Amino acid sequence: MKKYIPFHTVEGRAARQAHVGLPEGTYEREISKEGFFGPAAHLYHTHPPTGWVDWEGPLKPRAFDLNRLNETQASPWDVRDVLYNAHCRLRFWRAPKKMDHLVRNGDGDELIFVHRGQGALYCDFGHLAYRTGDYIVLPRGTMWRLDCTEPTELLLVEATNSSYQLPDRGLVGHHAIFDPALLDRPRLDEAYEAQKADDGLWRLRVKRRDAVTTITYPFNPLDTVGWKGDLSPVRLNVADIRPLMSHRYHLPPSAHTTFLADRFVVCTFVPRPFETAADALKVPFFHSNDDYDEVIFYHAGDFFSRDNIGPGMVTFHPSGFTHGPHPKALANAFVQSKPATDEYAVMIDTRDGLLVGDLPEGVEVPGYVDSWRTEEDSGP
Ligand SMILES: [Fe+2]
Numbered sequence: 001m002k003k004y005i006p007f008h009t010v011e012g013r014a015a016r017q018a019h020v021g022l023p024e025g026t027y028e029r030e031i032s033k034e035g036f037f038g039p040a041a042h043l044y045h046t047h048p049p050t051g052w053v054d055w056e057g058p059l060k061p062r063a064f065d066l067n068r069l070n071e072t073q074a075s076p077w078d079v080r081d082v083l084y085n086a087h088c089r090l091r092f093w094r095a096p097k098k099m100d101h102l103v104r105n106g107d108g109d110e111l112i113f114v115h116r117g118q119g120a121l122y123c124d125f126g127h128l129a130y131r132t133g134d135y136i137v138l139p140r141g142t143m144w145r146l147d148c149t150e151p152t153e154l155l156l157v158e159a160t161n162s163s164y165q166l167p168d169r170g171l172v173g174h175h176a177i178f179d180p181a182l183l184d185r186p187r188l189d190e191a192y193e194a195q196k197a198d199d200g201l202w203r204l205r206v207k208r209r210d211a212v213t214t215i216t217y218p219f220n221p222l223d224t225v226g227w228k229g230d231l232s233p234v235r236l237n238v239a240d241i242r243p244l245m246s247h248r249y250h251l252p253p254s255a256h257t258t259f260l261a262d263r264f265v266v267c268t269f270v271p272r273p274f275e276t277a278a279d280a281l282k283v284p285f286f287h288s289n290d291d292y293d294e295v296i297f298y299h300a301g302d303f304f305s306r307d308n309i310g311p312g313m314v315t316f317h318p319s320g321f322t323h324g325p326h327p328k329a330l331a332n333a334f335v336q337s338k339p340a341t342d343e344y345a346v347m348i349d350t351r352d353g354l355l356v357g358d359l360p361e362g363v364e365v366p367g368y369v370d371s372w373r374t375e376e377d378s379g380p
Contacts, residue, residue, distance in 0.1 A: 004039045018042050019250045021279040027330075029322055030287040035265070035349060036252035038291075048330060049286045049322035050372040059320050062356065063365035066092040066297075067312040076103055076110075076156055077205055077212045081357030083295055083316060087263035088350050089158040090295065090314075095119075099145040102221065105138070106208035108160040111259060111266065112136040113346055115299055115312065117152025121145075122195050122222055125232050126186035133238040133299070133344070135268075137164045137259065139231055143204060143221060147195075153312070155297050157348060159261035167257040167265070177258075178241050183234040188224060196223055238299070238344055241270050248277040250285060253347060264292075264350040269343055271301065274336040282336050286324035292349040293318045301343040305329045307371060315368070318353060327374045 010016060013023040018040075022028050027048045032040035064082060072094045073079045079091040089107075095117070114134040121128045121136060123144035130136060130146075138144060140163070146152065169176050186192075204215045236258075244255045259266040274282045284305050294317040303309050305325040317323040325333070356364075 004033065012044075014042065014044050017249075019281040019285050020248070020277075022281070028281070028285050029324075030285055031290060032287065033291060035289060035292055036254040048324070048327075048372075050324050050326075052369075053373065055369045059318060060369045061318075061321075061323060062316045063309065063368040064314045064316070064359065064363050065312065065365055066314060066363070068363045069360070070094070072096050075099070075101065075205055075212075076154075077207045079156070080359065082314060082359065083354040083356060085350060085352045085354050087160050087162060087352055088261070088348065088354070089156075089160055090348065090354075091156040091158075093154045093156055095146050095148055095152040095154060098147050101203040101205055101214075102143050102145050104143045104204060104206045105140055105158065106206050107140070107210065108158050108162055109140050109164045109261070110138040110142075111157040111159065111164060112138065113155040113157070113297070113299075115153045115155055115297075116150075117148055117154070118150040119146055119148035119152055120191060121186070121233075122147065122192065123186055123233060124222065124224055125227060126188040126224065127192040127195070128184065128186040128233060128235055130235065131237070135236045135238070135258070136233055137235075138233045139163070142233055144233075145222075155346065157266065159264070162262040164259045164261055164266075167260050172244065176242075177244060177256075178236060182240045183236055185232045185234055188226065192222075192224075196220055238268055238270055241268055243270050243272045245272045245275075246280075247273070247275055248280050250275055250281045250283075253284070253349070256347070263352055264348055267347040267349070269296075269341070269345040269347065271340055271342050271344070273340045274338070278334070281333060283325045283329050283333050286322050288319065288322045289317075289349065290319055292351055293354045294323065295348040295350070295354065297346040297348070299344040299346060301341075303343050303345065304341050313365070316354065316356070326372060 015021050023044050026044035029043045029049050074096050076093050079093045083090045118131045123142050199220045202217050206213045253267050256267040257265050258268045296315050298313050307326045
């Protein structure tokens, strides 16, 4: 049991309720432990913490346009890393029309997010159709392949040496956000039976310790006739997520947690009404989220807190500095012209620092660190 130094105080001009009724002319910044769960302080500044005019050194906010990773890869194991550490690996895969081999991840559970496309996943457990907006959790060891009926682009998030779990729903109970009954699983259906006819030599490419081994069978190993147990791939579509919100309080991103692994969380932002109380903050509050690196993959819609960020892009805000809304969004901090957000995005917050993969020229968005500057800024 952790025992943080216990006290709770208010010093100077400060709001007593976080994210509500900020003192006139101030910008609120949260410094916190354990993501949004540990001790935290809210500081009220007279300038936005993102109002920098110059930045030197290796630590900085970065953005990547994954639409520029436009080559199709035959296998997920051929796909380059976008961001990674010892506990998490993010890749973006343009799948081929039909995989000509099977794959298995021996390094950890794999979370697939279908950014675009439609088709079928065939695995040890049966056949599972997929479409845009689906999450598919594949337990480590599952043997699988894809058959795409539409061009398919996937975000792959490996929970290295770990397993995906669902978050504790706490006060709202386990049917909130999404009902576990919505989790679909593969079936031993007609389509699965039909694919068994594709017999002959099959290659299985196994990834372990990030090296690939190819095992060849003289038959189709997806030949399951039955199974039992309480472990299986599951599918959830973002359209089935019913987000928590409060009309009087801007909830932290942790309210939108979808999956947990040992050293990172996956949250999903889906459309929701803006807060309506006049004194409630209506954009993300400035925060350092000091124990985590933050990654957001933008899937669809209009991203209300960030300028010039579109679907298929990723922003990366490592720990060590404060992040928050762009100036245009900040101008609407308390007044929104629209009744609701219109954005779908996947956030991955990792407890350990991430490294950027070896990405081709043009994928990183230049000048992202300067995108908080307003025209009035007079930089050096
Ligand atoms: Fe954050």
